[in-house]
Amino acid sequence: MTAIAVRGLRKSYGPLEAVRGVDFDIEEGEVFGLLGPNGAGKTTTVEILEGYRSRDAGEVSVLGSDPQKPRRDFRERIGVVLQQAQLWQTLTVRETHRVFAGYYEHPRDVDEVIDLVGLADKRDARVQTLSGGQKRRLDLGVALVGDPDLVFLDEPTTGFDPAARRAAWEMIRSLRSLGKTVLLTTHYLDEAEQLADRVAVMRQGVVVRIGTPRELTTTETEVEIRYRRDGEEVLVRTGDPTRALHELTSEALARGEELERLEVRRPTLEDVYLSLVEEADEA
Amino acid sequence: MRLYLHELRTQQLVYWRSREAAVFTFIFPLLLFVLLGSVYTGRIYGVPAPDALLAALISYGCATVCFAGLSIALVVRREAGILKRIRATPLRPPVYMAAALCSTMLTFAAVTVVLFVLGRVVFGTPFPSRPGSVILMVVLGSLCFAALGVGIAGLIRSSDGSSAVVNLIVLPMSFLTGAFGPTRHYPGFLRAIGDALPLKYLVNISDAVYLHQHSFWSQGTSIGVLAAWGVAGVIVAAYTFGWEPRSA
Ligand SMILES: Nc1ncnc2c1ncn2[C@@H]1O[C@H](COP(=O)(O)OP(=O)(O)OP(=O)(O)O)[C@@H](O)[C@H]1O
Ligand SMILES: [Mg+2]
Numbered sequence: 451m452t453a454i455a456v457r458g459l460r461k462s463y464g465p466l467e468a469v470r471g472v473d474f475d476i477e478e479g480e481v482f483g484l485l486g487p488n489g490a491g492k493t494t495t496v497e498i499l500e501g502y503r504s505r506d507a508g509e510v511s512v513l514g515s516d517p518q519k520p521r522r523d524f525r526e527r528i529g530v531v532l533q534q535a536q537l538w539q540t541l542t543v544r545e546t547h548r549v550f551a552g553y554y555e556h557p558r559d560v561d562e563v564i565d566l567v568g569l570a571d572k573r574d575a576r577v578q579t580l581s582g583g584q585k586r587r588l589d590l591g592v593a594l595v596g597d598p599d600l601v602f603l604d605e606p607t608t609g610f611d612p613a614a615r616r617a618a619w620e621m622i623r624s625l626r627s628l629g630k631t632v633l634l635t636t637h638y639l640d641e642a643e644q645l646a647d648r649v650a651v652m653r654q655g656v657v658v659r660i661g662t663p664r665e666l667t668t669t670e671t672e673v674e675i676r677y678r679r680d681g682e683e684v685l686v687r688t689g690d691p692t693r694a695l696h697e698l699t700s701e702a703l704a705r706g707e708e709l710e711r712l713e714v715r716r717p718t719l720e721d722v723y724l725s726l727v728e729e730a731d732e733a
Numbered sequence: 734m735r736l737y738l739h740e741l742r743t744q745q746l747v748y749w750r751s752r753e754a755a756v757f758t759f760i761f762p763l764l765l766f767v768l769l770g771s772v773y774t775g776r777i778y779g780v781p782a783p784d785a786l787l788a789a790l791i792s793y794g795c796a797t798v799c800f801a802g803l804s805i806a807l808v809v810r811r812e813a814g815i816l817k818r819i820r821a822t823p824l825r826p827p828v829y830m831a832a833a834l835c836s837t838m839l840t841f842a843a844v845t846v847v848l849f850v851l852g853r854v855v856f857g858t859p860f861p862s863r864p865g866s867v868i869l870m871v872v873l874g875s876l877c878f879a880a881l882g883v884g885i886a887g888l889i890r891s892s893d894g895s896s897a898v899v900n901l902i903v904l905p906m907s908f909l910t911g912a913f914g915p916t917r918h919y920p921g922f923l924r925a926i927g928d929a930l931p932l933k934y935l936v937n938i939s940d941a942v943y944l945h946q947h948s949f950w951s952q953g954t955s956i957g958v959l960a961a962w963g964v965a966g967v968i969v970a971a972y973t974f975g976w977e978p979r980s981a
Binding site: 500501502525526528530532534535536537538539540541545549550552553554555592596 | 736739743746747750751752813814815817818819820821822823824977
């Protein structure tokens with residue numbers, strides 16, 4: 451089953467075309483990552499799918515609803531972490547979860563969710579006393595407390611320390627193992643690589659590449675060979691690494707030289723991503 | 734209905750938990766009553782001064798709780814993104830608004846009750862002889878001023894200045910309309926301005942019901958004027974009020 455289907459989505463803010471014809475499908479149970487530089491149109495796309503913003507053109511279906519005219523159960527079935535939003539500063543973590551749990555017909559157990567997002571020892575702390583990362587975990591907690599089938603996470607781990615990020619990854623994985631669908635935006639490529647079944651890279655309002663993290667990195671055929679000569683770094687990009695390496699090493703052997711700091715690297719998702727984004731800057 | 738009650742509880746919890754707002758809107762009318770009541774003694778226009786002040790400060794309580802309190806709370810929640818976040822939940826905006834309105838009505842009712850009790854204990858003012866009319870007045874006053882509060886919240890762009898802007902309206906309005914005490918000795922032009930403001934008509938009802946034992950329904954003109962202001966507030970709110978932050 452398709453959880454989200456997007457066709458030809460467009461959205462302008464005045465003269466600025468923030469989203470210029472975006473297509474993708476997200477299957478039920480899939481974790482889908484939306485990557486892209488600042489201003490690429492990720493939040494705009496996600497907020498159209500959440501039902502916050504109207505679209506100028508295109509077809510959108512989320513859990514069988516048009517988010518602009520959602521079916522009654524639409525909001526029972528989605529969970530949302532906004533890129534930016536605060537909650538009541540004077541309530542405690544537990545009270546905040548209880549308030550949100552009360553908005554849903556079949557909420558999860560509040561204490562269980564608090565444990566899940568790692569706020570157990572802050573259960574009775576006021577929201578205003580939480581650190582930035584702890585507040586973000588609270589956002590995550592209240593997004594999950596309604597037991598949604600589909601979770602939108604707009605940069606959910608921004609501000610997390612490395613341990614908290616790992617914990618959040620575990621949690622998102624556990625969401626997948628429960629069969630939930632997750633749409634995640636992020637600037638962290640390792641996060642996308644670790645979590646997402648498929649990734650779409652957006653820039654300037656269009657999707658420039660879509661596929662599994664593996665597909666994205668293997669379509670880029672060029673391999674990088676780096677070494678140092680006379681203290682200068684030399685970089686060779688080649689689609690034929692065996693031959694290039696053989697030539698390099700046999701020349702070096704013939705001269706009796708060492709290829710210092712020799713390194714052969716397949717591009718990571720980060721390299722692919724940066725090359726996609728840099729193309730944008732040249733365009 | 735379940736969601737409505739849940740949100741009503743939430744609104745009350747948030748109101749009483751944020752102490753500054755609660756103190757500012759709830760305690761202020763009580764404090765003013767005690768202060769003014771200690772200063773003015775004797776009779777004002779034929780009624781004991783504390784009675785007249787009590788009738789006046791009920792209206793001030795309405796303006797500060799329902800108009801100032803609600804509009805500031807809505808602006809702050811909107812700008813913080815709380816309203817936006819709540820919109821993604823099954824709680825629908827009309828239910829949220831109804832709960833917010835009812836919550837402010839309850840708070841104003843509590844202010845009114847405490848004013849009567851305080852007056853009785855401190856100044857020996859009588860309890861109202863027409864409690865039913867007082868209840869109707871509380872309902873009408875909170876509906877009208879809460880509607881105006883939502884309307885003004887739609888016009889305010891950021892939470893920074895919201896408290897200043899709203900009090901710049903409430904304090905002069907209360908002064909000019911007699912919500913801080915009788916205005917019959919004011920110069921004519923000040924009274925004319927007061928007559929153009931909605932709070933004047935709540936003061937009229939309060940005076941009639943509490944001081945002169947008239948029935949609420951005998952105050953047709955004032956009821957009509959307040960209802961018209963309330964409708965105006967709803968219209969402004971419908972055009973200007975949004976759920977997403979303006980200044981982000
Ligand atoms: N409400 C708005 N009004 C006007 N312009 C907007 C609005 N929201 C976004 N934009 C513009 O639309 C473009 C896309 O913004 P969007 O927030 O979707 O980007 P993003 O990919 O989420 O970026 P980031 O990684 O910084 O969160 C940006 O140029 C932004 O300035
Ligand atoms: Mg964004």
